[in-house]
Amino acid sequence: MGASFIHGPDVNNPVVKLNHQFNLPIADTDYTGWLAVRENDSVPYNETSVEAAAVKMNTAFKAVEHLSSDLEKDISVHSALRQVNQYQLIEDPLSQTFLAEHEFFFGDTVDTLSTKYLYDGYLESLLGNRRAISVLKDRPELSDGSSSTYPPGPGSHGVDVQEDKRVVIKCRNGQNYEADAVIVTLPLGVLKTNDVKFTPGLSTKKKGAIKRVGFGTVNKLVLEFNQQFWPNDTHHITVAKRDNAERGKFSILSSFQPIVHKPVIVTYAVSQIGEESETLSDAELKDIALSRLRTAFGTSIDNATIVNLSRTNWKNDRFSRGSYSFPALGIKAGDWEALGEAEPPLFFAGEHTQAKQYGTVLSAIETGRRAAAAVETYLKSDIAASVNVSYILIPAVNQDGRFGLGLI
Template sequence: MESRERCNRQLRTDPCFANPKGRHAAAPTVIVIGSGFAGLAAARTLYDASFQVMVLESRDRIGGRVHTNYSFGFPVDLGASWLHGVGKENPLASLIGRLGLPLYRTSGDNSVLYDHDLESYALFDMDGNQVPQDLVTEVGQAFEKILEETDKIRQEHEEDMSIQRAISLVFERVPELRLDGLPHKVLQWYLCRMEGWFAADAETISLKCWDQEELLPGGHGLMVRGYLPVINTLAKGLDIRLNHRVTNIVRRNHGVKVTVEDGRVFTADAAVIAIPLGVLKSKIVKFEPRLPDWKEAAIEDLGIGIENKIILNFEKVFWPNVEFLGVVAETSYGCSYFLNLHKATSHPVLVYMPAGKLARDLGKLSDEAAANFAFTQLKKILPDASTPIQYLVSHWGTDVNSLGSYSYDAVGKPHDLYDRLRTPVDNLFFAGEATSSDYPGSVHGAYSTGLMAAEDCRMRVLERYGELDLFQPAMGEDTPLSIPLLISRL
């Protein structure tokens, strides 16, 4: 059901850059590989700095792991859909504000659920009985205490362990925090939501590093009209080549040579590598000479998680007027949750969001079978649920263009892997959410690393050709006038 429309009329398929021997009279040249947020941020910045920029994209659309779909007749995001940190500190805030795009705030600061406040949930057991809100709050407080105890364990142990293992040790050490019956099931649901935040299972998430990312103030806001307007704004006027899957990247003393799947070759002074971590891990793209060992180790050791969306469109609303519906169970794997888009957009849509092992298991099913599974979960809590009239299913884990949703800190691996992945290698500059040590796994993390890669590239290329003006302001110093974000909370 994914839309096949090209979302940017500026996309071009004209020949590659002119012969490199004569191009510096006009402008330095850069190839950007990947048209997600990081790639487009880098391309836009370099283009605005008078570089000649070409973007090579393997898909038939721009946006990468941002994909706003219109097949229901209105926008829904199959990938990223939140702005994490609704305030001026967010590097994306000024752009979103300038475009006048509304946000629906789903949480304030310091929510134990990260992206949603407790009062916005309705939880049910497998028999369709709603969990009392007092119990949900009480277990939420217990979960916070459990996480505080895991911090003590972290300080006492030199070796890393998983969040799952640390929680087990907490229960051994502080038995009164162990819960049984319905409270235990609600606790498993909290753990399920934590796994959803990292798109990974608790048994694979690092105890030492899980909370190292920086959470910007202002809570979290859902992009009511989707992220595509932002993507299109960044892409406007750029030379973007769709269906250009890169297979080989050669770096040389004075340039790069990039080969795509059909054998065509493109050359430039430098390249920005905005390829998803999962694709880098697969080694589909070959580097000549090989990347340094420390770079390859960073690619290998960073975790890549999976979270998918099964989006169900109904004729009318039949569910409670809350932002999230949750199903509690004996294990986090058995728990589930649905985002209620009607609350934010007025459209009768629920989004089932499996993560980790559950997402991988559902990824093996057909779209119809996956949609049926999600609807079966919904019927457990709302027996009178009507059949959806349309559905969409994402495949971030199996899509050859992504091979995962976003990065996370794996057990036993240091947090500085993100910085290592971002560090340039000669005239190759790396960007993407997996290169952001402060904001991994986020759209603004991808965007900010695109800006950094562009500035690193600009400085290196101009320095190499003796054109660097040390008194010229760095890109981004001319900060645009702050425009308030349009925020609602119904």
């Protein structure tokens, strides 16, 4: 139920290499195969209209990118779009669905996104590269119709660095672990809650970055049907909402049939709407999704029934507290780097610890390797020369979704 899109799936992408290594399925998907319909009358937009809306959106964001290089004081992307006289050009319902997709990629709305620090080549990679869908074999793991829940794990609630530089990880079940070095991969959302206490505290620089860098919520709803009722060449379905405030409320749906070979639809809710979705029952979410699909396909779905449902509740998941990071309004230069900066014997990794490709599996992999190399150097250095190395503890999420301690 986590990340499933690979951005720029070329052979040199480490995520693609891992897919090949473990013989996981992968399917190319680009911005073709769109079905876009109007909510008010279910009339589909023609291909020319869809392409025109996509061009308008790209033009608007390019204008914001140009503005960002001249800004002295940061403003939200929403304000920037209005300042460059572009927002009024994308207020139509179809364009707003493309805006919702951008917000899905960044994890929050244009009202909270920083204009000044949004553009470091990351947006270009999203707009310019093809994408691929990949999921673990036989995924998604669909439940029997009830919500997916993870059994509570012990988790860690304290990381203490002793005078001799040994680290003690204190777990909620009372068990302690000691290590010579720790790679901290706690999600930014968990760091923001301060649920895990660091003694002594983290540096002022890092704590400031934790506060300023955003951590958005994107929740998924996965539906498996008893039969496929959409064309094989339809990869994306979007319902242009009459109310622009609801553009991120399950209005974009994707077919996962090419990858799981089952009639599976995945849809998304972003930001505040994503958080609010966690308060809805499975039945209420089903009704919303079926309403969107009925708008798109009419009576074609009459004989289709949902046989399995799975959902995420990332904001209320105490092991995540959100989905992935983004440059929030108020972020400062160097904040990404501060999040990834080592404070030996503590080292930091995760999608939020580098400016390049934040919010992606690629970033998580790259920063994990970076931290591992730094630990190796540290343990061989004069700083740790007097330490009797026994093992390295890595807080991480295991396959059950629980934080554990990996030993190297």
